[in-house]
Amino acid sequence: MALKIEKIDDCRWRIIKEGAMRTEGLIFASEQLMETLRHEQALEQVRNVATLPGIVGPSIAMPDIHWGYGFPIGGVAAFDPDEGIVSPGGVGYDINCGVRLLRSALNVEEVRPHLKNLADTLFRNVPAGIGSKRRDLKLTIAQERQVLQQGARWAVEHGFGNEEDLRHIEEGGVIPGADPDLISERALERGRAQLGTLGSGNHFLEVQRVDQIGDEKAAEALGLYPGQVTVTIHTGSRGFGYQVCDDYLRLMLRASQKYGIELPDRQLCCAPLSSPEGRQYLAAMACAANFAFANRQLITSWVRESFEQVFGKNAAELRLSVIYDVCHNIAKMETHQVAGRTRRLCVHRKGATRAFPPGHPETPEAYRHVGQPVLIPGDMGRYSYVLVGTQGAFEETFGSTCHGAGRMLSRHAAKKRARGHNIVAELAEQGIIIRAAGRATVAEEIPEAYKDVMDVVNVVQQAGIGKIVARLRPMAVIKG
DNA sequence: ATGTCC
Numbered sequence: 421m422a423l424k425i426e427k428i429d430d431c432r433w434r435i436i437k438e439g440a441m442r443t444e445g446l447i448f449a450s451e452q453l454m455e456t457l458r459h460e461q462a463l464e465q466v467r468n469v470a471t472l473p474g475i476v477g478p479s480i481a482m483p484d485i486h487w488g489y490g491f492p493i494g495g496v497a498a499f500d501p502d503e504g505i506v507s508p509g510g511v512g513y514d515i516n517c518g519v520r521l522l523r524s525a526l527n528v529e530e531v532r533p534h535l536k537n538l539a540d541t542l543f544r545n546v547p548a549g550i551g552s553k554r555r556d557l558k559l560t561i562a563q564e565r566q567v568l569q570q571g572a573r574w575a576v577e578h579g580f581g582n583e584e585d586l587r588h589i590e591e592g593g594v595i596p597g598a599d600p601d602l603i604s605e606r607a608l609e610r611g612r613a614q615l616g617t618l619g620s621g622n623h624f625l626e627v628q629r630v631d632q633i634g635d636e637k638a639a640e641a642l643g644l645y646p647g648q649v650t651v652t653i654h655t656g657s658r659g660f661g662y663q664v665c666d667d668y669l670r671l672m673l674r675a676s677q678k679y680g681i682e683l684p685d686r687q688l689c690c691a692p693l694s695s696p697e698g699r700q701y702l703a704a705m706a707c708a709a710n711f712a713f714a715n716r717q718l719i720t721s722w723v724r725e726s727f728e729q730v731f732g733k734n735a736a737e738l739r740l741s742v743i744y745d746v747c748h749n750i751a752k753m754e755t756h757q758v759a760g761r762t763r764r765l766c767v768h769r770k771g772a773t774r775a776f777p778p779g780h781p782e783t784p785e786a787y788r789h790v791g792q793p794v795l796i797p798g799d800m801g802r803y804s805y806v807l808v809g810t811q812g813a814f815e816e817t818f819g820s821t822c823h824g825a826g827r828m829l830s831r832h833a834a835k836k837r838a839r840g841h842n843i844v845a846e847l848a849e850q851g852i853i854i855r856a857a858g859r860a861t862v863a864e865e866i867p868e869a870y871k872d873v874m875d876v877v878n879v880v881q882q883a884g885i886g887k888i889v890a891r892l893r894p895m896a897v898i899k900g
Numbered sequence: 901a902t903g904t905c906c
Contacts, residue, residue: 489901514901551903610903621901662902749901 423463431883435463435479440684441470446478448822450879453483453871456828460485465492468684472497473692474504476758476765480817482772483879484826484871488512490687493771496820498756499693501764505681506698507690508672508705510768512749513665515705516712517623517656518590519773519795520745521806522720523642524727524738526649528629531895534730535627539853539896541726542625546719549857549900550620551659553613557718561608565600567615571710572745575717581742585717588784589745590774593713595752598706604667611660611711616718620861620900622824623655624800625719627896631803634888638790638808642743644890651740652804652892653719654797656749661708668701693766702751702766709750716745743806744784744793748773748823756818767818775809775821775886783809794886798825798873800854800865800899801847804892805877812884821886825873831864838863847897856899865899 424436425447433454435445445466449457457463462485469491470479476498485494490509499505531538547554559567567574572586572593586593600608618625630648633639644650657664675691675698676683683689691697724740731738751768758765776783776792783792791808798804802825813819829837843862844854856862880886 512901517901550901553903614903619901620904623901656901659902666902 423467431879435467437470441467443470443475444478445470445481447481448879448883448885449483450875453875453879457485460487462487462492465490466495468688469495469497471684472505472688472690473681474500476500477818482822483876484771484822484824486827488770490685491768491770494822494826495770496768496772496817498765498767498818501693501766504693504766505690506693506701506751506766507688507768508665508668508701509687509689510770511705511751512770513662514656514749515661515664515708516747517749518712518716518745518747519797520653520716520720521743521795522651522723522740523644523743524649524651524740526738527647528649531627531649535853535896538627538726538730539855539898541730542723543855543898545722545726546618546625546898548618548898552617552619552857554616557616558613559615561612564608564612567714568600568603568707568710569598570594571713572717575714575721580718580721585720585742588742589713590747593717593745595706595709597703598710599703600707602700602704603664603707607660607663607667610663611658614658614660615711615715616722617658618655618719618898618900619658622865623900625723625898626652626894628652628804628892628894630890631893632891634890638887638889641787641790642793642806642889644806650892651723652795652797653716655715655719657708657712658715660711664704664708668704671697672701705751709747744795746773746793746795765818769820771823772820773823774819775807775813776819777809777811777814791887794821796822796824796873796877799867799870800894800897801850801852801867802873805873805888806890806892807877807880807886807888810884810887813886817885821880822876825870825876827869828871829869834866834869835860835863837868838866852894853896854899858900861900
């Protein structure tokens with residue numbers, strides 16, 4: 421059935437409510453981005469999400485939306501705790517995939533002469549690639565269970581980082597209510613040697629330089645200035661989160677039947693938030709989210725160590741501090757204002773980033789006057805963006821915004837496009853050093869496979885659901 | 901995204 425789509429304004433479109441839809445769809449896109457989306461399955465997925473029980477407000481799509489498992493990637497949907505549901509497909513396989521940004525006291529001129537050495541050292545110290553493991557940190561199951569409950573705090577308490585880091589992570593780096601008893605043996609076994617590894621696909625570790633400032637006041641609050649060197653870590657919960665998602669999809673298929681939930685697509689399988697199955701998923705999901713927070717915290721520690729080795733400077737001189745760490749694949753109970761009423765809601769963000777406004781109590785004190793930092797990676801050839809959350813996002817999108825450039829070519833199409841090209845050499849000509857575990861991953865990740873992230877963040881800023889603070893250019897990229 | 905199918 422063809423979707424009925426109408427233009428609201430220069431950056432908003434509505435999927436008109438009809439049939440089994442309980443609410444309308446709201447798409448953030450420019451005219452130009454909408455042209456690329458119009459025939460995408462992803463928009464049907466926005467419509468499908470709108471049929472789910474207890475949805476509050478519209479089924480939302482960000483400008484970087486693309487097709488995902490059940491729910492679109494780049495989607496936001498909020499559900500009432502009594503009438504609504506929670507769905508693993510609304511979070512994604514990589515639970516708490518997220519981005520962490522570190523600033524440094526180094527500038528581009530100081531780093532450039534050591535860049536090759538830095539890339540090699542980072543590549544050696546942070547395992548990358550599918551199935552990558554750390555032989556030096558293989559946890560016992562008992563230790564792993566602690567990680568699942570304590571998240572980034574576990575890493576800090578074991579000598580990897582400091583209390584200051586924890587204050588600059590969404591939720592302080594630990595989601596409450598995690599219950600390791602709800603995790604399968606298989607998930608525990610897969611996760612055991614993967615803590616502190618980067619993974620594959622679009623995950624990366626990048627040394628960058630601050631290229632442009634969009635908002636002086638916010639940049640100053642975040643400690644960013646032109647020519648400064650930063651580091652971005654983009655990874656999630658690895659095979660652990662994948663296995664948790666897989667395990668719970670099975671449970672949710674049964675639960676959907678048990679509670680008589682009609683699904684336009686089996687991949688939307690879910691359970692009422694008020695049911696034992698719904699609560700179990702949230703408690704298991706919290707374990708995977710905490711695994712990912714610990715993962716990014718450990719990698720941060722090895723990034724610091726790598727810089728110390730390469731530059732022969734100590735931590736106090738390098739000042740590699742965490743600006744922020746934010747999730748873009750998660751479902752969380754949050755407090756929002758809906759039609760003038762304060763409500764607790766379960767907000768699913770799948771390929772969407774929390775973007776809380778200035779003054780929000782959950783924004784770290786150092787940033788409270790400017791808004792919560794929002795980290796938007798682009799492709800490895802162009803740039804990434806730092807934004808802050810806005811009141812507009814809080815009112816219109818449950819405090820959410822986009823999460824990246826958005827894939828334009830499938831992985832298969834990207835590999836075809838990359839044929840006959842030496843991507844690593846071509847990027848080296850532009851002064852960007854790539855160190856990758858596998859050639860295939862680099863081909864899948866060619867810059868042309870992605871939309872220009874600038875187009876995406878411009879829509880977000882124009883719509884008022886995010887404010888651009890700075891643009892970051894890649895210098896060295898570690899890939900899976 | 902993912903020991904890319906236990």
